[in-house]
Amino acid sequence: MRFLVPLLTTLLPVLYALATAAYARTYAREGSAKDRLGPITLRLAVLLHLVYLSVRGVLEGHLPLASVYDFLSATGFSMAVVYLYVEAREGIRTTGIFVIPFIFLIQIVSSAYGGKTPPDPIALRPIWFELHTLTAVLGYSAFAVSAIYGILFLLLYREIRANHFSHFFRRMPPLEALGQMNIRAAGGGLALLTLAIVLGVGWLKRSGAGSLTDPMVWLTILVWCVFAFSLLAYHRFGWRGPRAIYMSLVGFTTLLLSRVAVDLFFHSFHSFR
């Protein structure tokens, strides 16, 4: 089983590259919205990615999330899962080209530099912690997909209002659908992040391995607040269009900055250093 790890480490970026090419073809060619090559390649990549993560999990005795490269690989995997879910739900394949290249980049970085797993700095075995990290990764991926759809919404919104009907205009799904994809993915991300926070706090209280004053804890709560407000504004205050999208993008930017800040400027037990 051990031989699978280097094999899949090499194979996964190749498969994501092929999926990127297939989705690029779907986007480029008019009338190719029902092309099945992209979804088939991506599903194969996701399946093998799952095998890769499972094999790593079995060999290492815990979820393969001990380094920043493991984290990237898991994020890429869950982004692909979230994307496939959204694609299946909305029946739209022309947006894949705006999501899959990110997964490819994430995986190629992970495959290129993540060959060695560093010594495990924290106890990863308790199920609370494993679930905490798993839900956090899934939540972050949902936010990333939401942000991509948010940006696509803004681009299409501007094209339509400016009466500029380019290839992008023709290949994109309805504006309403992009808005829905953005808000649904953000909603899913918020639910997962909520779960991650609850599990994380529960684990902290039980293990005493860290503190609730950890920068990552309060920065994550800040991210949660921004997304919660974004969804509240959409559902309760009737925020629609660019204003709602900008709000969700603020949430995602906060998430990215908090992750960078924790790794670079703060001393946190969440840091991968």
Added chain:
Amino acid sequence: MTSKAGQATLDFLCVGLNHETSPLEVRDALVMNEAEVERAIHVLRHRAGAEEALILSTCNRTEVYARGASVTDLPLFVNDLLREIKGMDLGARGHRLYAYREPDSVRHLFRVACGLNSQVLGEPQIAGQVKDAITLAARSGGSGPVTERLLDAALRCAKRARTETGIGRGPVSSVYAGVSLASKVLGHLADKRVLLVGSGEMAGLAMIHLMDAGVAQFTVAARNRERASALASRTGARVVTLEAIPVVLPGADIVVCATSAPGTIIGEPALRAAMRIRKNRPLLLLDLAVPRDIDPAAGRLPNVFLHDLDALAGIVAQSLDQRRAEVPGVEAIIEDEMLRFMRWHRSLELKPTVTEFRAQFERIAQEELERHRGRFRPEDLPALQALTRGIVQKLLHRPTTRLNRAGEDGGTGIRRIDAVRELFGIEREEDPDEDRDPR
């Protein structure tokens, strides 16, 4: 020239006029109703000696297709026919009919069916009109095995063109472009509410396209109450006056303005107020009026999508460009279908059919003899061969005689040859797709 079954020539002619060769008043004057088409087919069959005839008469074209006509100058005959039936002498007016002989006549029919010869490139209605022409020809006794096969091929060609290329893709009218834009902004339109401002032809057209897109909830606002009620009656829509627009505006998701009013009907303040009430839900405004009915400043409000005729014309132009780019693909399909049709037609040649038919039986007899050779004494074999040959000759005598007469039996003869080839699988290896149902 007479075309008989068994001859290689198709003898299929097309004579007519269309929007490229004749002005609208001429085309209008030559549109034939069903009774006139039936009469024309009767004349073509009995006076021009056509074995099969078909007439395609629409607002953009009047075309006569005939197979095996015996008159030497079919265009002149058709000219006289149109004068007799429609009372218009094209020659005297200086209008000329175009005439095509196969393979150009076949190619022309396929191009027409695919919409390549239409005023709006790739429009789909023409395929339906071709289908109606076949039905009418069948009812009038004009259709026969060749035209039936030909029109099946033409319709298959049209279907392939629509599914395999983008010749029918994209909106090609301003109103339809507006409806496409509404779908692009709002997604599914079935649950959307539409406010139609105006009750003229453009508003009616918009209503039809929106209904086709699934819209069911309409409000009509117009100055002319009577005309508005007539328009509203198509969908059970509510009718309001122009003064009531600010009241109904917040409830609409799509507003289509198509009045002939000299000034603005919907101002920016009214729209700003409406957007506040509708909590900024997106609102699509289609201004199809000249001069414009909606204040252009409204287009700057968030979540308001305002598009006038110029913007929609841009979408139409793009669609037409894309359709033009698809023409070579359609031409390739036409050539492919022409090849198939011509191959089928060539297979109707009598002599090879008879030869192959007989050879097939003789081959089977010979194969059976070889298979059972070991069961007989060598000295019995010549007698056995003579016996089987005799049986085959007797079995084939009557079918061969009837087949040889097919050349003199016109359409019935062609059907007979076609049936023999079909039943005995002659040339099946060369043309494996021949059985495919075109529709």
